[in-house]
Amino acid sequence: MSTKQKRFFLSEDELPRQWYNIQADMVNKPMPPLHPQTKKPLTPEDLYPIFCEECSRQELNMTDAWIDIPEEVREMYKYYRSTPLVRAYGLEKALGTPAHIYFKNESVSPIGSHKLNSALAQAYYAKKEGVTNVTTETGAGQWGAALSYAAKVFGLEAAVYQVKISYEQKPYRRSIMQTFGAQVTPSPSMSTRAGKDILTKTPNCQGSLGTAISEAVELARTTPNCKYVLGSVLSHVTLHQTIIGLEAEKQMEMAGEYPDIVIGCFGGGSNFGGICFPFMRHTIKEGRKTRYIAAEPASCPKLTKGVFQYDFGDEAGYTPLLPMYTLGHNFMPANIHAGGLRYHGAGVIVSQLLKDGLMEAVDIKQLETFEAGLLFAKSEGIIPAPESCHAIAAAVREAKACIETGEEKVILFNLSGHGLIDMSAYDQYLSGNLQNYEVPDELIENNVSQLEQIIK
Amino acid sequence: MSTKQKRFFLSEDELPRQWYNIQADMVNKPMPPLHPQTKKPLTPEDLYPIFCEECSRQELNMTDAWIDIPEEVREMYKYYRSTPLVRAYGLEKALGTPAHIYFKNESVSPIGSHKLNSALAQAYYAKKEGVTNVTTETGAGQWGAALSYAAKVFGLEAAVYQVKISYEQKPYRRSIMQTFGAQVTPSPSMSTRAGKDILTKTPNCQGSLGTAISEAVELARTTPNCKYVLGSVLSHVTLHQTIIGLEAEKQMEMAGEYPDIVIGCFGGGSNFGGICFPFMRHTIKEGRKTRYIAAEPASCPKLTKGVFQYDFGDEAGYTPLLPMYTLGHNFMPANIHAGGLRYHGAGVIVSQLLKDGLMEAVDIKQLETFEAGLLFAKSEGIIPAPESCHAIAAAVREAKACIETGEEKVILFNLSGHGLIDMSAYDQYLSGNLQNYEVPDELIENNVSQLEQIIK
Numbered sequence: 001m002s003t004k005q006k007r008f009f010l011s012e013d014e015l016p017r018q019w020y021n022i023q024a025d026m027v028n029k030p031m032p033p034l035h036p037q038t039k040k041p042l043t044p045e046d047l048y049p050i051f052c053e054e055c056s057r058q059e060l061n062m063t064d065a066w067i068d069i070p071e072e073v074r075e076m077y078k079y080y081r082s083t084p085l086v087r088a089y090g091l092e093k094a095l096g097t098p099a100h101i102y103f104k105n106e107s108v109s110p111i112g113s114h115k116l117n118s119a120l121a122q123a124y125y126a127k128k129e130g131v132t133n134v135t136t137e138t139g140a141g142q143w144g145a146a147l148s149y150a151a152k153v154f155g156l157e158a159a160v161y162q163v164k165i166s167y168e169q170k171p172y173r174r175s176i177m178q179t180f181g182a183q184v185t186p187s188p189s190m191s192t193r194a195g196k197d198i199l200t201k202t203p204n205c206q207g208s209l210g211t212a213i214s215e216a217v218e219l220a221r222t223t224p225n226c227k228y229v230l231g232s233v234l235s236h237v238t239l240h241q242t243i244i245g246l247e248a249e250k251q252m253e254m255a256g257e258y259p260d261i262v263i264g265c266f267g268g269g270s271n272f273g274g275i276c277f278p279f280m281r282h283t284i285k286e287g288r289k290t291r292y293i294a295a296e297p298a299s300c301p302k303l304t305k306g307v308f309q310y311d312f313g314d315e316a317g318y319t320p321l322l323p324m325y326t327l328g329h330n331f332m333p334a335n336i337h338a339g340g341l342r343y344h345g346a347g348v349i350v351s352q353l354l355k356d357g358l359m360e361a362v363d364i365k366q367l368e369t370f371e372a373g374l375l376f377a378k379s380e381g382i383i384p385a386p387e388s389c390h391a392i393a394a395a396v397r398e399a400k401a402c403i404e405t406g407e408e409k410v411i412l413f414n415l416s417g418h419g420l421i422d423m424s425a426y427d428q429y430l431s432g433n434l435q436n437y438e439v440p441d442e443l444i445e446n447n448v449s450q451l452e453q454i455i456k
Numbered sequence: 457m458s459t460k461q462k463r464f465f466l467s468e469d470e471l472p473r474q475w476y477n478i479q480a481d482m483v484n485k486p487m488p489p490l491h492p493q494t495k496k497p498l499t500p501e502d503l504y505p506i507f508c509e510e511c512s513r514q515e516l517n518m519t520d521a522w523i524d525i526p527e528e529v530r531e532m533y534k535y536y537r538s539t540p541l542v543r544a545y546g547l548e549k550a551l552g553t554p555a556h557i558y559f560k561n562e563s564v565s566p567i568g569s570h571k572l573n574s575a576l577a578q579a580y581y582a583k584k585e586g587v588t589n590v591t592t593e594t595g596a597g598q599w600g601a602a603l604s605y606a607a608k609v610f611g612l613e614a615a616v617y618q619v620k621i622s623y624e625q626k627p628y629r630r631s632i633m634q635t636f637g638a639q640v641t642p643s644p645s646m647s648t649r650a651g652k653d654i655l656t657k658t659p660n661c662q663g664s665l666g667t668a669i670s671e672a673v674e675l676a677r678t679t680p681n682c683k684y685v686l687g688s689v690l691s692h693v694t695l696h697q698t699i700i701g702l703e704a705e706k707q708m709e710m711a712g713e714y715p716d717i718v719i720g721c722f723g724g725g726s727n728f729g730g731i732c733f734p735f736m737r738h739t740i741k742e743g744r745k746t747r748y749i750a751a752e753p754a755s756c757p758k759l760t761k762g763v764f765q766y767d768f769g770d771e772a773g774y775t776p777l778l779p780m781y782t783l784g785h786n787f788m789p790a791n792i793h794a795g796g797l798r799y800h801g802a803g804v805i806v807s808q809l810l811k812d813g814l815m816e817a818v819d820i821k822q823l824e825t826f827e828a829g830l831l832f833a834k835s836e837g838i839i840p841a842p843e844s845c846h847a848i849a850a851a852v853r854e855a856k857a858c859i860e861t862g863e864e865k866v867i868l869f870n871l872s873g874h875g876l877i878d879m880s881a882y883d884q885y886l887s888g889n890l891q892n893y894e895v896p897d898e899l900i901e902n903n904v905s906q907l908e909q910i911i912k
Contacts, residue, residue, distance in 0.1 A: 005468050006534045012461055078462045079542070079837060086535070108564050110837035112876065149837050153546075172628070175879035178886055179833055377635055381535065381566035381605050420568065420876045423631035430634055 006089065008251040010082035016246040017069055019239045021058070022277040022349060024065035025284050028356055030235070030348035031323035033060075034310060042320050050220055050228045052125040058236035065281075067239060069121075070128075076120045076153060080109045081243065085251035090379035092399070099402040100257060101395060103415045104248045104275060107382060111176070113417030114271050115146035115231055118240035122229040123150035133226035135159040135219045137187065137212030139267070140166050140339030140387065141173025142417050143231030148182035161187040161215045164207035166339040172421045187212040194218050194316035208332050209267075209343045214316035221318075232268030232340075233313060233322075233347045241274025244414060249278050252412065259290060261398055263413035265390035266294035266303060266361065267340045269347035275414035277349075280358065292359040294350065295394035297341050297369070299334040299437035302327045303354055303361035307448045311345055321454060324351040327439075328447035334437035336366050337425035338386035362394055365436040369393045370429040373419065385417035386425050462545065464707040466538035472702040473525055475695045477514070478733040478805060480521035481740050484812055486691070486804035487779035488516075490766060498776050506676055506684045508581040514692035521737075523695060525577075526584075532576045532609060536565045537699065541707035546835035548855070555858040556713060557851060559871045560704045560731060563838060567632070569873030570727050571602035571687055574696035578685040579606035589682035591615040591675045593643065593668030595723070596622050596795030596843065597629025598873050599687030604638035617643040617671045620663035622795040628877045643668040650674050650772035664788050665723075665799045670772035677774075688724030688796075689769060689778075689803045697730025700870060705734050708868065715746060717854055719869035721846035722750035722759060722817065723796045725803035731870035733805075736814065748815040750806065751850035753797050753825070755790040755893035758783045759810060759817035763904045767801055777910065780807040783895075784903035790893035792822050793881035794842035818850055821892040825849045826885040829875065841873035842881050 023029060032041035047056035058067060069077070088101040106114035126134050134156050138144030144160040151158035160182050167174055167186040177184045187207045188195040194214035198205055205211070213230065220228035231237065245262075252258055262279050264272030272294050282288040296303050302325045312329040313319035326345040333342040346354070353359050373389035375396070376382070384392060391413040402409050419426065428434040479485060488497035503512035514523060525533070544557040562570035582590050590612050594600030600616040607614035616638050623630055623642040633640045643663045644651040650670035654661055661667070669686065676684035686693060701718075708714055718735050720728030728750050738744040752759050758781045768785040769775035782801040789798040802810070809815050829845035831852070832838070840848055847869040858865050875882065884890040 007468070009465055012463070079546075090535075116837075152834050153837070171883075172876065172879035175883045175886075176839060176876070179830065179839060179879070179882050181834065374635065378608050378637065381572075381609070383632060383635055420628065420632070421879075423628035423635075423877075426635050427627075427631045430631075 007084040007086050008254045009084055010247055010250055012078050014250065015074065015077060015081055016243055017074065018066040019069060020242040020246060020278050020281065021061055021065055021067055021239050022280065023062050023235060025281055026352065028352055029062050030352045033348065034321040036312070036317065036320055050217060052122065052129055052131065052227050054125040055122060055236045058239055059234055070124055073121050073124050077243065082247045082251070083108055085248055085255065087255065088380055091376055094375055094379040095396065095399050097399040097402050098406055098408045099399040100408060100410045101399055102252065102255065102412045104244055104412070105415050106244060107415055107418035111145045111149055112420065113142040113146065113385065114241060114244060114274060114414070115143045116150065117243050118231065118237045118270065119146035119150035120153065121240040123147070123154045123156055126156060126227050126229065127154040131156065131225055131227045133157045133159065133223060134229050135216045135226055136229050136231065137161045137209055137216045138231065139163050139209050139342055141170050141177065141421070142340055142385070144184065145173055145176045147229060147231070148177040148180035151182065152180045158182040159219060160184045161189065161212040163187055163209060163212050163339060165335045169337065169424060170421050187215050189215060192218040198315065206335060208315060210315035210329055213314035214318050217314060217318045232270040233343065233345065235347060235349055238270045238273035238347060238349060241270045242277050244274040245276060245278030248275060248412065257410045259412035260409045261291045261293060261411045263293045263295060263391050263394045263411065265341060265387045265416060266296040267343050267387065269350040271414055271416040273347065273350060283358065293394050294359060294361040295390040296361060296363050297336055297338055297390060298363045298365040299336050299439060300327065300342055301363040301439060302344060302346050304363040305439070305444055308351060308355055309451050310454060311451055313345065322348050324348055325354060326451070327444055328451055331447050336437060337422060338390060340387040341390065364390055364393045365438070366434060367436050370434060372396045382415070383419045383426070384415060385419040386422050388416045391416070463540040463542050464710045465540055466703055466706055468534050470706065471530065471533060471537055472699055473530065474522040475525055476698040476702060476734050476737065477517055477521055477523055477695050478736065479518050479691060481737055482808065483740070484808055485518050486808045489804065490777040492773065492776055495777070506673060508578065508585055508587065508683050510581040511578060511692045514695055515690055526580055529577050529580050533699065538703045538707070539564055541704055541711065543711065544836055547832055550831055550835040551852065551855050553855040553858050554862060554864045555855040556864060556866045557855055558708065558711065558868045560700055560868070561871050562700060563871055563874035567601045567605050568876065569598040569602065569841065570697060570700060570730060570870070571599045572606065573699050574687065574693045574726065575602035575606035576609065577696040579603070579610045579612055582612060582683050582685065583610040587612065587681055587683045589613045589615065589679060590685050591672045591682060592685050592687065593617045593665055593672045594687065595619050595665050595798055597626050597633065597877070598796055598841070600640065601629055601632045603685060603687070604633040604636035607638065608636045614638040615675060616640045617645065617668040619643055619665060619668050619795060621791045625793065625880060626877050643671050645671060648674045654771065662791060664771060666771035666785055669770035670774050673770060673774045688726040689799070689801065691803060691805055694726045694729035694803060694805060697726045698733050700730040701732060701734030704731060704868065713866045715868035716865045717747045717749060717867045719749045719751060719847050719850045719867065721797060721843045721872060722752040723799050723843065725806040727870055727872040729803065729806060739814065749850050750815060750817045751846040752817060752819050753792055753794055753846060754819045754821040755792050755895060756783065756798055757819040757895060758800060758802050760819040761895070761900055764807060764811055765907050766910060767907055769801065778804050780804055781810060782907070783900055784907055787903050792893060793878060794846065796843040797846065820846055820849045821894070822890060823892050826890060828852045838871070839875045839882070840871060841875040842878050844872045847872070
């Protein structure tokens with residue numbers, strides 16, 4: 001039995017004081033988001049009616065590689081950060097791999113996932129700018145839970161639209177949000193025009209992140225002193241999540257290693273970018289050879305099967321047009337348990353990086369992800385969120401490849417959250433009632449073909 | 457906003473290498489457990505048929521104050537220990553108290569509570585002694601989940617009897633146990649004589665820890681190479697839990713403070729003893745003035761309203777007779793959500809300490825505990841287990857008292873686990889459907905009067 005160190009922590013003094021904005025270092029910058037009406041490149045001011053002003057500026061900041069973390073946010077980070085970097089000796093042994101597997105354990109955040117990193121920042125900026133109400137969407141509920149708590153911390157009211165299928169599959173997450181004092185509405189709802197429209201078009205619609213975003217944006221636009229905040233996709237959210245990778249970089253140094261492969265699961269891109277971008281800056285600036293792998297569900301394969309195209313971020317078409325890999329903004333993903341990955345598009349930064357070959361993407365079927373998650377649970381003791389199971393499955397694939405080659409590759413993945421609220425999914429898997437979902441190519445082609453008309 | 461340190465950790469090297477056995481230092485030792493048939497004081501050998509041998513010896517060890525933690529167990533501890541000691545600035549502010557409140561956050565253990573500390577030790581000893589199967593009871597499921605994972609770690613089969621009311625109230629905990637590969641049976645069941653007997657006597661019985669213990673003990677007695685392990689009450693379990701207080705002692709030193717009051721919720725006594733005993737040794741040996749408060753539910757008030765008496769540890773009367781504060785071994789507690797506290801008796805060490813005035817006990821009604829838990833969730837971001845809400849409620853009482861007196865008392869409590877699997881309880885509380893349960897005095901008197909006959 002190894003007596004080597006298993007977990008690596010930073011002291012509160014060592015916590016990063018700045019987030020890393022990869023946009024400043026990218027050779028090919030992301031193409032600009034376009035105004036949904038004028039189709040002209042967006043300015044931060046165009047975003048002010050919906051987003052906090054500081055977040056709007058961060059979103060389009062192409063020049064400053066380092067953005068100060070406000071002291072008030074950093075103080076709140078200290079309640080749960082640094083999160084541990086863990087050497088997964090148990091998983092390595094279970095696989096019999098020569099690879100060195102590390103994971104950054106974001107599941108120890110009080111609300112159970114990495115989402116709090118950006119929720120605290122966004123709630124802080126909202127409060128500072130005099131906002132009283134925030135509204136958002138949530139899939140599995142990880143983001144909604146984080147935002148609900150962050151809103152409570154900074155004294156804001158929070159209204160959350162939860163994707164209906166998740167609202168029903170994961171009632172405990174709704175309770176968590178309500179415990180923190182938030183209002184939770186299943187989406188699509190009859191409380192917004194966007195919700196009514198889709199329910200008219202598709203009765204009994206189970207919802208999607210795209211629709212929930214439309215509802216939240218609509219609420220923000222029609223409510224005084226209310227801003228919309230969101231949990232992934234946008235560049236400022238990913239910026240806040242770079243705290244993960246920045247800590248991991250220091251912690252890997254403590255472990256005396258540097259990753260050959262960095263892996264994150266992929267919904268909109270914020271946890272992936274959060275763990276990867278701080279390492280990727282060494283690839284961009286110093287040519288360091290590291291592979292970055294985004295693990296997405298086979299049922300929602302925008303990176304591996306979508307097209308790179310301007311598209312809306314939401315179902316109703318309220319948001320700016322974003323240049324991204326997309327399955328089409330009206331794509332309705334299958335009801336997989338990884339609710340946080342059921343989103344049609346990828347953030348603009350990741351989309352550009354993938355286009356430029358700086359990163360890779362793999363799509364994984366649901367059963368393989370749960371198989372990996374179960375192996376991880378049994379060997380590391382932590383039950384992973386269905387979303388995180390995708391990152392684990394990708395790490396397992398790479399670790400198995402090392403058995404073939406005998407290479408002692410260093411693999412780092414982000415354990416974005418725990419799955420304790422997702423036990424019904426494990427129940428289904430264990431009882432053999434879980435299934436794979438794949439998207440027929442013609443459905444993607446058909447969906448994507450409609451995008452051409454958005455920008456003529 | 458304070459920029460003082462919030463969380464205190466020990467490095468892996470600083471983790472304690474020994475558990476603390478308070479029995480060696482007690483002036484008045486606990487009275488001896490008696491053999492259920494012969495009524496003679498037990499020897500370790502009497503326990504071997506049911507318990508692991510090493511645990512049996514630890515149970516009755518009155519001489520060695522320090523017991524080595526096996527290296528294999530300590531290696532597993534490193535996956536989640538030290539747990540953080542946290543200064544609860546948020547709670548202090550919410551209360552407006554001058555008190556300094558600290559909590560030891562055992563909820564960050566992979567399975568969500570302190571229970572893993574003893575589960576790993578017991579599973580290790582079982583494996584080392586050639587045992588292949590372990591069986592146990594569980595209330596809310598925290599212990600069952602811990603034991604299921606620990607059994608998996610050391611390659612043992614696990615069979616868990618879960619109290620039926622908890623099995624139904626908290627289905628996710630059952631799923632967690634099954635995810636780790638354990639067999640889970642709701643208790644009372646028809647699979648044991650003890651289960652059949654009580655179901656015949658009380659059809660639709662919702663179960664209790666006492667009954668579940670009977671079932672597990674019976675299974676251990678009738679299955680080759682199978683040992684019974686348990687999650688609280690007994691002295692060797694509390695011994696393993698002293699890792700909590702030993703770490704906390706070092707961490708309080710890092711914070712530059714020493715507790716005036718140490719608080720734990722109280723079911724059988726292991727988490728209470730775990731946090732308190734390492735501090736209490738300074739009270740016993742050096743006369744250091746510290747208050748130790750056990751917080752029990754008003755619906756199961758063995759410490760505040762029970763009698764000190766020899767009684768069985770289980771409902772069917774299979775276990776040795778233990779000298780303890782008890783409500784009677786056939787006491788059937790109300791269906792409160794703090795399933796882990798629904799036990800009729802207190803461990804022998806705590807019972808003796810309470811009798812000798814070395815500690816205090818308070819009983820708290822369910823609504824007050826959830827009120828405190830909600831305040832804690834909103835101010836510290838962590839949703840506490842219903843059991844832990846009792847410790848929080850007691851800490852809140854003491855912190856409020858400091859507002860009156862202006863004293864800056866240092867209060868330390870053990871956050872034994874998180875409540876993410878207990879959200880249905882919070883739902884009920886938030887919707888006003890949760891109620892208080894108190895036990896009529898005559899019920900206790902009647903129940904306890906039957907005990908006289910056990911030892912004639």
